[in-house]
Amino acid sequence: VIRFDGQVVVVSGAGRGIGRAHALLLGERGAHVVVNDADGDVANSVVAEIEAPGGAATAAIGDVVEDAAAIIDAALSVAGRIDALVNNAGIAWDKPFGSDAVRETERLLRVHVLGTVALTQCAWVPLVEVGGRVVNTTSGAVMGLVHSTAYAAAKGAILGWTRSLALEAAPLGVKVNAVMPMARTRMFELAGGEVGSAQDVWLSDNFPPELIAPTAVFLASEGVPFSGQVVETSGGTTAPVLICVGDYRAARTPEEVRDALVGTEGELTVVHGLAEMLATKMSS
Numbered sequence: 436v437i438r439f440d441g442q443v444v445v446v447s448g449a450g451r452g453i454g455r456a457h458a459l460l461l462g463e464r465g466a467h468v469v470v471n472d473a474d475g476d477v478a479n480s481v482v483a484e485i486e487a488p489g490g491a492a493t494a495a496i497g498d499v500v501e502d503a504a505a506i507i508d509a510a511l512s513v514a515g516r517i518d519a520l521v522n523n524a525g526i527a528w529d530k531p532f533g534s535d536a537v538r539e540t541e542r543l544l545r546v547h548v549l550g551t552v553a554l555t556q557c558a559w560v561p562l563v564e565v566g567g568r569v570v571n572t573t574s575g576a577v578m579g580l581v582h583s584t585a586y587a588a589a590k591g592a593i594l595g596w597t598r599s600l601a602l603e604a605a606p607l608g609v610k611v612n613a614v615m616p617m618a619r620t621r622m623f624e625l626a627g628g629e630v631g632s633a634q635d636v637w638l639s640d641n642f643p644p645e646l647i648a649p650t651a652v653f654l655a656s657e658g659v660p661f662s663g664q665v666v667e668t669s670g671g672t673t674a675p676v677l678i679c680v681g682d683y684r685a686a687r688t689p690e691e692v693r694d695a696l697v698g699t700e701g702e703l704t705v706v707h708g709l710a711e712m713l714a715t716k717m718s719s
């Protein structure tokens with residue numbers, strides 16, 4: 436059984452949706468959960484939900500970038516340790532690419548990317564001390580999603596950041612993975628979904644946020660054996676997301692490039708890092 440007794444786990448954006456589900460399951464499994472949210476009311480009510488059946492939680496209200504140091508200080512004041520950090524806070528919207536693209540991209544990069552970087556930076560030394568875990572949150576939008584260029588840029592950055600930090604963290608004993616969730620939350624409304632529509636009902640019935648939490652909780656646990664993985668989870672299933680390259684073919688002229696890339700299929704090779712990809716290329 437996967438338990439967190441005696442461990443402190445920070446969850447950002449834990450007042451609603453997926454983060455709330457993570458926090459409740461971590462609380463059930465014995466963690467002292469530090470419930471961060473920019474919205475104090477929802478953070479406090481999740482703390483009460485964890486405490487009601489006998490769990491332990493502390494609210495850390497604030498913005499993941501501006502208040503990162505204070506959020507991590509609140510976690511350290513619980514027991515002088517941080518065993519896992521779940522970077523989940525985020526926002527989204529439905530906006531076509533256009534004249535506001537720079538401002539919109541800056542705003543989403545700030546919350547998702549800088550929020551993740553700031554909390555991880557502040558928690559890094561305590562995480563290294565205990566051989567801790569970082570669980571980041573990317574999105575299927577990195578595969579391509581209309582009206583989501585700013586969001587996909589931010590979530591794509593988190594994907595590359597996760598895999599890169601995992602390589603650096605390996606000798607330090609820290610595991611860094613990411614979830615790629617899909618669930619019916621308030622984000623559905625923020626991203627332009629129609630409340631009460633057939634799609635809404637289908638998503639609500641089949642993709643509740645509670646079904647994301649088991650994957651994040653496993654990735655946050657002491658026994659997680661791997662690092663640098665991105666794990667898709669939704670509707671009660673989970674699967675690793677793999678980055679693959681196809682066959683290497685001659686490409687010394689634009690015509691060779693055309694013949695190599697258009698209408699050809701080849702073997703796929705899973706890649707775990709850029710150095711590994713270059714090594715494969717050199718040996719092919």
Ligand SMILES: NC(=O)c1ccc[n+]([C@@H]2O[C@H](COP(=O)([O-])OP(=O)(O)OC[C@H]3O[C@@H](n4cnc5c(N)ncnc54)[C@H](O)[C@@H]3O)[C@@H](O)[C@H]2O)c1
Pocket residue numbers: 447448449450451452453454471472473474477497498499500523524525526527546550572573574575615616617618619620621622623644
């Ligand atoms: N819902 C999905 O299908 C889906 C899909 C892919 C990725 N995600 C990601 O999952 C995460 C959680 O999303 P959700 O669907 O539960 O959304 P949600 O809107 O229900 O909850 C997000 C929570 O984060 C908080 N938050 C936002 N900005 C913050 C900040 N700067 N500092 C602190 N707290 C902040 C909000 O107040 C809110 O309570 C996000 O990173 C989101 O991008 C969600």
